Amino acid sequence: MINNKTLRIAATVLASFILLICCGVAVISPDWAIRLAAAPSATQMVDEFEAVSGPHPGFRRNHAKGVCVSGHFESNGNAAPFSKAALFKPGSYPVIGRLSIVGGDPAVNDARGNLRSLALLMVADGQVWKTSMNSIPVFPVRTPEVLLKQLQASVPDKATGRPDPSRVQAFREQHPETQGFRDWLTVTPPSSGYDNGTYYSVNAFRFLDEQGQASTVRWSMEPEAMYAPQVHESSGGSDPDRLSFSLAKRLQQAPVRWHLVITFAEPGDPSNDATRLWPTDRRRIDAGVLVITSHQSQVDGPCRDVDFNPLVLPPGIEPSDDPLLMARAAAYAESRNRRLHESRTQ
Numbered sequence: 001m002i003n004n005k006t007l008r009i010a011a012t013v014l015a016s017f018i019l020l021i022c023c024g025v026a027v028i029s030p031d032w033a034i035r036l037a038a039a040p041s042a043t044q045m046v047d048e049f050e051a052v053s054g055p056h057p058g059f060r061r062n063h064a065k066g067v068c069v070s071g072h073f074e075s076n077g078n079a080a081p082f083s084k085a086a087l088f089k090p091g092s093y094p095v096i097g098r099l100s101i102v103g104g105d106p107a108v109n110d111a112r113g114n115l116r117s118l119a120l121l122m123v124a125d126g127q128v129w130k131t132s133m134n135s136i137p138v139f140p141v142r143t144p145e146v147l148l149k150q151l152q153a154s155v156p157d158k159a160t161g162r163p164d165p166s167r168v169q170a171f172r173e174q175h176p177e178t179q180g181f182r183d184w185l186t187v188t189p190p191s192s193g194y195d196n197g198t199y200y201s202v203n204a205f206r207f208l209d210e211q212g213q214a215s216t217v218r219w220s221m222e223p224e225a226m227y228a229p230q231v232h233e234s235s236g237g238s239d240p241d242r243l244s245f246s247l248a249k250r251l252q253q254a255p256v257r258w259h260l261v262i263t264f265a266e267p268g269d270p271s272n273d274a275t276r277l278w279p280t281d282r283r284r285i286d287a288g289v290l291v292i293t294s295h296q297s298q299v300d301g302p303c304r305d306v307d308f309n310p311l312v313l314p315p316g317i318e319p320s321d322d323p324l325l326m327a328r329a330a331a332y333a334e335s336r337n338r339r340l341h342e343s344r345t346q
């Protein structure tokens with residue numbers, strides 16, 4: 001029987017999809033339509049993020065703790081032969097960004113975050129490119145359906161306030177593809193600061209050149225600052241906001257810089273599976289330097305109302321067939337819609 005909730009979910013999915021099509025970031029293909037019908041709705045997905053971390057009105061439902069940053073991207077022209085995006089022509093283009101840690105609690109101690117993130121909104125000749133990147137090059141799951149299951153397995157038990165270890169273990173056993181994410185964390189602990197981490201697109205995209213020739217790519221932002229692992233302090237006395245504090249100190253001395261590195265897939269490399277790395281010998285080019293010059297509070301800074309929807313792409317960059325991308329776009333819009341209609345309580 002169709003009830004009100006089902007209708008609301010169906011309406012949200014349809015509205016998100018129509019919005020993406022109207023914005024020119026998606027076209028309907030039978031393949032996408034089948035995937036969309038099978039995928040959880042944005043409402044379900046965001047409800048589940050809330051179930052894991054509790055509602056924190058006014059804040060992002062994931063990556064809730066963060067800081068706004070501003071600067072520019074200095075393009076060197078190296079990527080222009082592969083993508084007609086205006087941003088790849090040599091020049092300097094304005095950037096609004098956000099550095100954050102994963103999770104839905106905006107007051108969490110930075111020491112608990114095992115994943116850092118960098119999101120960017122870049123504008124060149126009126127073309128907008130939004131990208132949100134994580135400090136681990138793979139994602140734990142391949143599809144939105146399995147992400148929903150992972151979130152369901154992570155909802156804290158009412159008695160203990162923590163996820164039930166047996167549910168978490170059962171999920172891991174049913175989804176061995178999550179192992180790559182855990183392995184990466186073991187070998188590469190999170191960076192000591194925001195400024196010395198590498199941030200990865202994780203999902204694949206397609207570059208289109210002026211002639212319509214396509215290349216499948218992933219990208220990363222690689223820091224000029226030397227990576228050092230986060231040091232775990234045994235007492236609870238560490239600064240809970242050490243990441244934004246140390247970034248502010250660094251920016252007092254000099255801008256913070258990362259190189260935008262484009263990695264090209266070869267035939268057989270998966271474009272629709274964010275749990276799998278590509279071989280390390282793939283061709284890479286350095287497309288230019290991201291220069292961050294200032295930071296602002298996320299409570300009233302320029303990144304506050306932005307959702308860094310990964311499907312807002314300029315001509316010359318297109319989505320791949322990765323099933324996570326459409327689900328991300330819809331969930332970010334839903335999360336933004338909720339937080340902009342709430343007052344903050346923290």
Ligand code: HEM
Nearest residue numbers: 060062063098117119132133134202307327331332335336
């Ligand atoms: C189906 C898969 C995913 C879902 C449902 C999801 C969900 C979300 C949601 C709800 C937000 C908050 C958005 C906002 O309020 O503006 C968010 C933020 C974010 N997500 Fe995802 N996410 C997914 C996959 C990924 C992947 C694969 C990456 C890897 C790069 C990623 C990176 C980020 C980053 C960096 C942010 C913070 C952006 C900001 O600073 O505003 N997410 N995600």
